[in-house]
Amino acid sequence: MTAAVVCRGLEKTYVKGREQVPVLTGINLEIEQGDFLALMGPSGSGKTTLLNLIGGLDHPTGGEIEVEGQSLGGMSNKALARWRSENVGFIFQFYNLLPVLNAQRNVELPLLLTKLSRKQRQANAETALEIVGLADRARHKPGELSGGQQQRVAIARALVADPRLMVCDEPTGDLDRDTADEILELLQMLNADHGKTIIMVTHDPRAADHAKRTLHMDKGKLVTAGALA
């Protein structure tokens, strides 16, 4: 089985006006299928940038990156968009649900990009909501749900198209301790029972404890074992 993620000498430099801001300076990393990886490090160390490259939201400026057997380097924006919709589930710190849509419709959104019939879309969205334990809140809009419930809806949305990889950027950053634990247990369950590969950026060492392993970043580099030489 191919690795879920392989990065070799991965670099990302932002251009701000005339200034070049190197954010990732040579990342070597391999993540196996079924891993649950926590990515820690100080603010500004490049965690989100790395996660975005792995999720195919941005193009690297150097090095190689292969995710789910696909080399992302030379892909067009359009091809990347399609690839994301089929291969990656995204979970954000502030849930990023669409406020006008109810939970069911929010979860259905990614399925609009598939060939599934309306009935199938609805059925799959219901299943995803059941997995996250929110089947009874399907008709609620995000504004009528607690933070933890909204994050569950977001997780259902990330699940619904059944990607193998889920990337989470500070998924518990906006939640209290107990709610955060519930969300982390849900992620553990998805990793253990549904075989999802999960990469989670977090500040919180207790959140990282829920992962199978933890990598640390500092100033655009990985600093712990787990990185390739």
Place this chain on the structure above:
Amino acid sequence: MFSQVREITLMNIRNLPSRVGSSSVIVVGIAGVVAVLVGLLSMAVGFDAALKGAGKPDRAIIMREGTSSEMNGNMTPEQRAIIKAMPEVELGSGETYVVAAIKKAGTDIDANVVVRGVEQTAFDIRDEVQIVSGRGFEPGKAEIIVGVAAAGQFEGLSVGSFLPVRDRDWQVVGHFTAGGTALEGEIWGDLDTVNSTFRRGGISSTMRIRVAGEAEARSLDRKLQDDPRFDLMVKPETEFYASQSEQRTALINGFGLSVGIIMAIGAIFAALNTMYSAVSTRTVEIATLRALGFGNVPVVVSVMTEALFLALLGGSLGAGLVWLVFDGYSASTLNQASFSQVAFDFAVTSELLTMGLSWAIGLGIIGGLFPAIRAARLPITTALRGE
């Protein structure tokens, strides 16, 4: 692709009520542009119709060569008799065209009204002129009839009342209509009565004739031009009124368009501003959709549709308002060449309404396109940060 576009667009439109406040700027701005534009141009269209409607191909006006006003000209009774006897001329009426100042209804201001002295044949030549109350004037008496538009706009012109003109008192004996044309804004009296009141002797200013058609009018024109006894020209009525209308319509059209363009520029900025802020409050939403794999097309289409929806709403509001308020609304304008009031109706035609809505659509496209393109161009990672 289609279902993506539809779902996202529907979602945006459903989102609109929550942004009523900021969206209403677009709606009101565009409603204003369309209302002013359609309103002013409907004036031009109505004015044009009033003047053009007055012209018939089987009628012609004989006037002094080189003039464009019915006021100028001196035709003696002998000249008129010679012309009436010519084979091209089926009927002829010598006419004197003067203006009198009368108080406008409901104001203290005097305005000029056309007083036209005509012979009895004038009623046969202009068969659209119909007495609607009272009776016609009698030859030789100090009696006048008043067009219904003039009767409405000026004071003291009801049937039976007396109108002091110069050293005489003319009695209003009837009101007439003239098929909605500018003649309805005039006062008519007997040619001899008007001539003697205005000390013109037997001299009329013009002559109105009935001919077989425009060709006969033109051949008569050549004949009179070649005749050393006359310094006259013959113009088919259609041509005469068209040239009268042209100047004024061009003026109103030009004015309407420039005001419309100035307001449109304002409305574009309002629309751009509103759409930019509508899009920027949804930067994260749009970026999330793109992260999930939605393409630029649904994003652009949905923003554009929203702008177009708002613009059409504004356009319909503006056009509808003008149509309700102005269509058929009577107005008058000062004809600078002859210092007389011409009565006309605003004509809010379907062409004008269509044009107004086209402007609205145009404004919506411009107002939506740039924000839509910006939303689609912003890198997803930047947009997700929500800065």
